[in-house]
Amino acid sequence: MRYTPHTPSDKEQMLGTIGLNKIEDLVEHIPSSLREKARISLPEGLTEVAVKRRMASLAAKNASAQDWRFFLGGGIYHHAIPSAVDAIISRAEFATSYTPYQPEVSQGTLTAMYEFQTLICQLTGMEVANSGVYDGASAAAEAVLMARRLQDGRRRVLVSRALHPQYRSVIATYLRNLEDVELTEVPFAPSGATDAAALAKALDDQAMCVVVGYPNFFGVVEDLVPLRQACDRTGALLITVTTEPLSLALLKPPGAWGVDIAVGEGQSLGVPMTLGGPGYGFFAAQKKFVRSMPGRLVGETVDAEGRRGFVLTLSTREQHIRREKATSNICTSQSLCVLASTVFMSTLGKTGMRRLAEVNAARAHRARERLIKEAGLAPVFSGPFFNEFVLKVSGWAERRGRFISNKIVPGIALSEWYPELQDSLLICVTEMNEEEEIEQLARTFSGR
Amino acid sequence: MREPSAADDGRRSNLPLIFESGSPGRSGFFWPEEKGPSGLPAELLRDEIAGFPEMGELEVLRHFTRLSHLNFSIETEFYPLGSCTMKYNPKVNEVVARLPGFSLLHPLAPPELIPGALELLFQLEGILAEISGMDYVTLQPAAGAQGELTGLMLIRACLAERGNPRRKVIVPDTAHGTNPASSTLCGYEVIQVSSNKQGIIEPQTVEQVMDESVAALMITNPNTLGVFEKNIQAIADVVHKRGGLVYLDGANLNALMGIAKPGDMGVDVLHINLHKTFSTPHGGGGPGAGPVGVKAFLRDYLPVPRIHKNDGSYELRTNFSKTVGRVRSFFGNFGILVRAYTYIISLGSDGLEEASRMALLNANYVRKRLENTYSLASTEPSMHECVFTDRQQQKQGVSTLDIAKRLLDYGFHPPTIYFPLVVSGALMIEPTETETRETLDAFADAMLAIAREAREDSALVKTSPHTTPVGRLDEARAARKPVLRWEAKKD
Numbered sequence: 001m002r003y004t005p006h007t008p009s010d011k012e013q014m015l016g017t018i019g020l021n022k023i024e025d026l027v028e029h030i031p032s033s034l035r036e037k038a039r040i041s042l043p044e045g046l047t048e049v050a051v052k053r054r055m056a057s058l059a060a061k062n063a064s065a066q067d068w069r070f071f072l073g074g075g076i077y078h079h080a081i082p083s084a085v086d087a088i089i090s091r092a093e094f095a096t097s098y099t100p101y102q103p104e105v106s107q108g109t110l111t112a113m114y115e116f117q118t119l120i121c122q123l124t125g126m127e128v129a130n131s132g133v134y135d136g137a138s139a140a141a142e143a144v145l146m147a148r149r150l151q152d153g154r155r156r157v158l159v160s161r162a163l164h165p166q167y168r169s170v171i172a173t174y175l176r177n178l179e180d181v182e183l184t185e186v187p188f189a190p191s192g193a194t195d196a197a198a199l200a201k202a203l204d205d206q207a208m209c210v211v212v213g214y215p216n217f218f219g220v221v222e223d224l225v226p227l228r229q230a231c232d233r234t235g236a237l238l239i240t241v242t243t244e245p246l247s248l249a250l251l252k253p254p255g256a257w258g259v260d261i262a263v264g265e266g267q268s269l270g271v272p273m274t275l276g277g278p279g280y281g282f283f284a285a286q287k288k289f290v291r292s293m294p295g296r297l298v299g300e301t302v303d304a305e306g307r308r309g310f311v312l313t314l315s316t317r318e319q320h321i322r323r324e325k326a327t328s329n330i331c332t333s334q335s336l337c338v339l340a341s342t343v344f345m346s347t348l349g350k351t352g353m354r355r356l357a358e359v360n361a362a363r364a365h366r367a368r369e370r371l372i373k374e375a376g377l378a379p380v381f382s383g384p385f386f387n388e389f390v391l392k393v394s395g396w397a398e399r400r401g402r403f404i405s406n407k408i409v410p411g412i413a414l415s416e417w418y419p420e421l422q423d424s425l426l427i428c429v430t431e432m433n434e435e436e437e438i439e440q441l442a443r444t445f446s447g448r
Numbered sequence: 449m450r451e452p453s454a455a456d457d458g459r460r461s462n463l464p465l466i467f468e469s470g471s472p473g474r475s476g477f478f479w480p481e482e483k484g485p486s487g488l489p490a491e492l493l494r495d496e497i498a499g500f501p502e503m504g505e506l507e508v509l510r511h512f513t514r515l516s517h518l519n520f521s522i523e524t525e526f527y528p529l530g531s532c533t534m535k536y537n538p539k540v541n542e543v544v545a546r547l548p549g550f551s552l553l554h555p556l557a558p559p560e561l562i563p564g565a566l567e568l569l570f571q572l573e574g575i576l577a578e579i580s581g582m583d584y585v586t587l588q589p590a591a592g593a594q595g596e597l598t599g600l601m602l603i604r605a606c607l608a609e610r611g612n613p614r615r616k617v618i619v620p621d622t623a624h625g626t627n628p629a630s631s632t633l634c635g636y637e638v639i640q641v642s643s644n645k646q647g648i649i650e651p652q653t654v655e656q657v658m659d660e661s662v663a664a665l666m667i668t669n670p671n672t673l674g675v676f677e678k679n680i681q682a683i684a685d686v687v688h689k690r691g692g693l694v695y696l697d698g699a700n701l702n703a704l705m706g707i708a709k710p711g712d713m714g715v716d717v718l719h720i721n722l723h724k725t726f727s728t729p730h731g732g733g734g735p736g737a738g739p740v741g742v743k744a745f746l747r748d749y750l751p752v753p754r755i756h757k758n759d760g761s762y763e764l765r766t767n768f769s770k771t772v773g774r775v776r777s778f779f780g781n782f783g784i785l786v787r788a789y790t791y792i793i794s795l796g797s798d799g800l801e802e803a804s805r806m807a808l809l810n811a812n813y814v815r816k817r818l819e820n821t822y823s824l825a826s827t828e829p830s831m832h833e834c835v836f837t838d839r840q841q842q843k844q845g846v847s848t849l850d851i852a853k854r855l856l857d858y859g860f861h862p863p864t865i866y867f868p869l870v871v872s873g874a875l876m877i878e879p880t881e882t883e884t885r886e887t888l889d890a891f892a893d894a895m896l897a898i899a900r901e902a903r904e905d906s907a908l909v910k911t912s913p914h915t916t917p918v919g920r921l922d923e924a925r926a927a928r929k930p931v932l933r934w935e936a937k938k939d
Contacts, residue, residue: 002799003536003727004806005884014813014885026808027707029829030676034708040579045796048540055790059549061564063557066548074556075777082477084509086546089731092523093516096537098861099733103923104916105856108519109732112512115466118933122499128932131733134590137777145633166777173751173773174597177604177613177635221492250486252494265777274545275565276555276778277590278735290930296733301926303919307462313926319593319629320867324638329629332591332723336731339512346466346508350500352477358486359479365487384488404558412556431479 002045065273069408069437073388073428074217075136075164075243076276077268079356080431085270085343089336099296099332103311109335110310113298116342123248123345124262125255126284130295132338133330136265137167139281140211140241141174142294142328143261146285147209147237148181149292149327154208155180158236160194161187162216164243165417171211186210192220192381192390200230207236214240214254214262215247218381218426219388224257237261244268245282247386250357254284261285270344271337280334280341291317294328356431360387364429367438371427375445380424388428390414393445396423406444462918463514466501467934476505499936518917519732520861526887528814530833530864530876531624531672533702533724535803540794541727541787550786555778559764566762569779570755572789573739576720579800580698581711582741586750588780592699595719595738596630596666598751601772602717602742603664603693604634605749609770614663614692620649622673622868627666627697636663643870647673647826647835651682658690668697669713670704672868672876673826674811674833684714693717698741701725702880703808703832706801716743726788737784751775806881807832810888814879817892821899825871832880838873846902846909848873853920854901854912858894 006014011023020026027035046054065078072078089095093108100106100113113131120129133139144157157175159168168185175181186202189195194212203210210231215221224240231238240254242264248254254262267279285293291314299313319326348356364387371377371391378392393399396413403410411425418424429438486493503511520527527534545551553562573585589595604613617631618639628638639662641653654665665687669677677683684694696710696718702725704710710718722728723736730736742750752771753764779785795803808831815824815834822836838848852862852875864876879888901909913919 002794003538004799004802004881006806006809010885011809014809018809018812018816020812023805023809026805026812026829029678030708031678031681034712037581037712038704038706038708040706040797040800042575042578042792042797042800045799046793048794051540051790051794052544054793055544055786056547056549058564058568059544059547061562061567062549062553063561064548064550064552065554066552068557068561070554070557072554072556076555078552078554080479082505084476084505087509088512088516090542091513091516093519093521095542095729095731096522096534097519097732098527098529098532098534098730102520102852102856102862103921104853104913104918105520105525105861106518106732107917108515108517111463111465111515111518113732114932114934118465118467118935119500121933122497125494134594135777137774138590138594164777166774169774170777173601173775174633176773177601177633179635221488248494249497250488250494251492256494272551272783273554274551275553275562275782277776278781278783280735290932297930297932299926300931301922303921305919307918309918309921311921311923311926313923313930313932316927319625321625322629323625324628324632326625326629326632329593329597329626329633330591331593331624331626332721332730332736333734334590334731335733335735336729337735339732343508343512346501346503346511347476347505349470349475349477349502350497351473351502352475352479353497353500355475355479355481356477359482361486361488362482362484366484384492386488404561409554409557409561 067407071410071427071429071433071441072412074412074426075265076273077244078273078430078432079268081270082347084347085340088343089340094339095336100312103309107309110298112339112342114310116338117298119342119345120282120284123245123253124284125253126262127287128290129282129284130293130297132334133281133283133295134334135277135279135281136241136243137170139263139283140167141171143239143263144171144209144211146261146292146294147239150289151208154206156182156184156207158184158186158202158207158210160212161185162192162194162218163211163213163241164217167241191383192218193222193383196226196230199227203230203234203236205234207234209237209239211239211241214242215244215386218390219385220381220383221251221385228258244386246357246360249353250361266341269341271340278334278337280337292327295330295333359431363433364389367429370438370442371445374442377445387430388426390424390426393423393425403444408441408444410441465934466503466511467499469507469511470501470503472502474502474504476503476508525859525861526883526891527861528863528877528879529861530878531699533878533880535727535880536882537727537729538791541790544790545783545786563762566755568789569785570757570762572785575792576739577741579705580718580720580741581709582718583744584747584750585739585741587739587785588751588776589738589740590776590781591734591736592719592721592738593626593630594775595740596626597633598775599695599717599719599740600630600634602746602749605770605772606746607663614661616662618654618657618662618665620667621870622647622671623666623668624697624699646828647671647675648677649683651679651686654683654686658686658692660690662692664693664695666695666697668700670700670831673835674830675826675828676831680713699724700832703804705804707804717746722784722788727791728784728787735781735784737781803881810879810881810883814877814888814892818895821896825874833876833878835871836875837871841899841902844902844906846906848875850909851898854898854909855894856913857915860891860894
């Protein structure tokens with residue numbers, strides 16, 4: 001049988017040692033009423049060849065970025081990934097190890113996690129970072145829960161309406177059963193940024209935190225100065241959520257604006273899109289908040305001979321020690337994706353990350369200009385952006401088919417989440433969109 | 449602290465970090481500069497990322513390859529970590545998950561462009577329902593603990609609609625720490641109940657605390673002692689009679705395939721860890737996936753979007769007014785779901801049923817080989833794992849921690865230790881079905897040798913490990929003065 005190495009003689013000898021006659025004796029103590037109904041009704045197993053054929057035919061039904069032209073962002077980004085990344089994460093020593101509870105034989109994973117925490121601190125400009133959570137959305141929800149722990153007695157959570165709509169949903173789901181929490185959405189301004197005046201009005205001494213995207217869901221880079229000032233007036237914590245962290249190689253990072261908790265989705269840094277998962281959530285904060293943070297933290301220490309080593313630390317925050325009083329229920333996280341990002345950021349390094357970010361920004365800005373000038377699309381927002389932007393495409397529903405038949409997905413229609421943004425597409429341009437793709441995009445929009 | 453040295457480098461410990469290697473201006477990435485401004489105002493731009501690595505591609509690869517040599521893993525060592533199901537992670541799963549038709553899909557592409565992905569997800573929901581005996585499954589939760597939270601939310605939403613969400617959740621003292629933590633996150637107070645001397649829960653114990661304030665009982669079956677909760681149906685009756693629901697922590701489903709279905713035990717909601725029973729790699733702590741299965745009466749509360757089959761085609765539906773909402777962005781950990789699906793179609797019914805039986809055989813074999821030397825935590829029959837204590841070894845002053853560390857010298861990953869919490873000095877051994885008899889014998893021989901060493905030369909055991917890249921690390925120091933990131937030395 002596949003993957004079970006037992007020969008008939010193995011079984012016989014092992015049963016003999018145990019003192020049983022047949023395999024079924026092992027389950028004799030299970031109530032027979034349960035055993036009788038337990039047979040699994042599924043097809044027979046397949047050979048490896050047949051498995052590969054079947055899976056290849058399922059895969060072939062899907063439109064992938066290999067054959068299609070995607071101008072899709074909205075939280076998941078198509079970027080170049082050096083082959084070194086997959087080579088390292090495919091190594092069984094990383095892929096088939098467990099959470100590093102035995103540090104003496106897990107220094108590989110622990111060292112890489114420590115390096116990751118440092119890279120995230122450097123990238124976000126924050127003081128401490130954990131070794132990752134499930135995804136950007138749960139990172140945002142965990143950040144709100146952390147703010148709640150830090151702001152005892154306050155009950156209001158203010159979330160920008162320009163934050164990723166799915167992230168807003170997940171935050172709402174996480175909060176739905178907690179007493180004394182009230183979620184308020186803050187509108188966005190014509191620039192596409194959070195409406196600072198509306199925020200200032202909504203803030204009061206009951207507001208525990210303000211959550212904004214940086215860049216936000218519309219691709220707009222929020223001006224964090226007035227938001228920070230507004231928060232300071234009432235003592236609310238400022239939380240930023242970054243779904244495209246490559247932008248932070250170019251933009252002033254959250255830490256430089258005095259953000260309290262900076263979280264986001266890490267997929268864009270070296271993890272394939274994979275229909276949106278697995279990626280990972282990154283989670284950084286000011287150092288004074290470290291004991292309220294969720295998730296695993298790796299710290300430096302020494303062994304008896306003074307050799308440097310790394311261990312999981314401050315675990316008294318965690319569920320396996322603190323149980324119902326833990327800062328979070330998270331256990332298994334997204335370590336291998338975190339490793340992929342660590343290798344990605346190490347390979348690109350200081351200059352490579354900057355270059356890639358500049359190329360993204362330059363291409364996106366050129367593309368937007370062309371689409372406006374050559375294809376006659378109308379800008380929707382005026383705020384600064386990194387690699388995605390919103391344009392108005394009149395009669396989008398009728399024009400959509402033309403793109404699909406040309407194997408182009410030109411953007412994400414926003415009306416599903418924003419009824420007021422009919423015929424508006426969120427268009428993303430990365431280094432993977434070659435010049436001639438952008439040309440074709442403009443051509444298809446102009447109907448040429 | 450000692451400075452890293454060339455000699456340390458040779459023995460592959462104390463490697464310099466990525467921040468301590470490389471040279472200014474170096475990068476492993478090539479992309480031509482593109483003319484033209486970034487289009488962003490200067491006041492929004494940062495300076496260079498201070499401290500970021502500057503290494504070449506080979507330098508990076510060598511660094512991480514050397515780091516990998518410092519790890520134990522399933523493919524390099526036997527890894528009998530109880531409750532974690534460290535079975536072989538098949539290579540074909542990895543090959544398939546990397547097909548561009550899976551790995552290069554965008555979640556916000558129009559659903560009609562991903563029929564193969566939706567078909568896979570829809571089928572996997574049905575398969576997991578069949579294996580577990582439940583009616584409907586959601587694949588959205590990213591891991592077991594997120595599955596627990598989701599499951600509890602479903603329970604809460606259902607009870608709220610019946611008139612009262614209730615206040616408490618009953619959790620046995622043998623439960624994983626995630627159970628009480630998830631309960632709190634769902635707004636519930638935790639009532640802990642004690643297992644009996646044999647480590648199982650008795651219906652009377654539940655009856656004593658079960659009343660109209662209790663929303664649910666969370667139970668793990670087989671429990672964390674590897675023992676089947678034989679009273680589970682009677683316990684479920686007690687809970688149901690007072691209007692509560694039963695949640696099953698499916699962490700140990702690897703013991704049950706083709707042997708007993710949770711859906712037949714009175715379970716209303718369960719989660720399944722695909723990174724345990726369904727062979728997806730643990731990755732040093734994820735990514736996993738924690739699908740949740742429910743009985744039909746809970747269907748309308750499941751997270752959205754839900755996949756609907758319509759005349760052979762698949763569509764996403766979000767219009768369920770009773771849904772608890774979205775627990776994760778997009779479709780969950782799709783890449784992990786692809787791997788689990790690949791595993792299941794590789795094995796088929798017979799293979800899955802055989803997997804559980806061989807998991808039981810291996811665990812009982814190890815138990816038999818060790819039970820005269822180590823004390824069993826429970827004398828009830830073992831399922832897929834067995835739990836010992838250090839009671840006999842304590843007489844020589846040797847603890848479970850010492851035994852675990854000494855195992856490293858023998859080239860074995862230790863069992864799960866000091867869990868479940870109700871067993872003093874627990875050693876929880878789960879061999880899984882993918883290990884050979886020879887490997888189990890070698891492990892048992894090592895355990896017996898360590899017991900002998902404990903009697904004859906306890907210092908050897910207590911100062912172990914002796915052969916690992918680093919010795920026992922000072923965890924108290926790490927927690928007392930946390931150093932959580934590298935920083936440039938100030939001159």
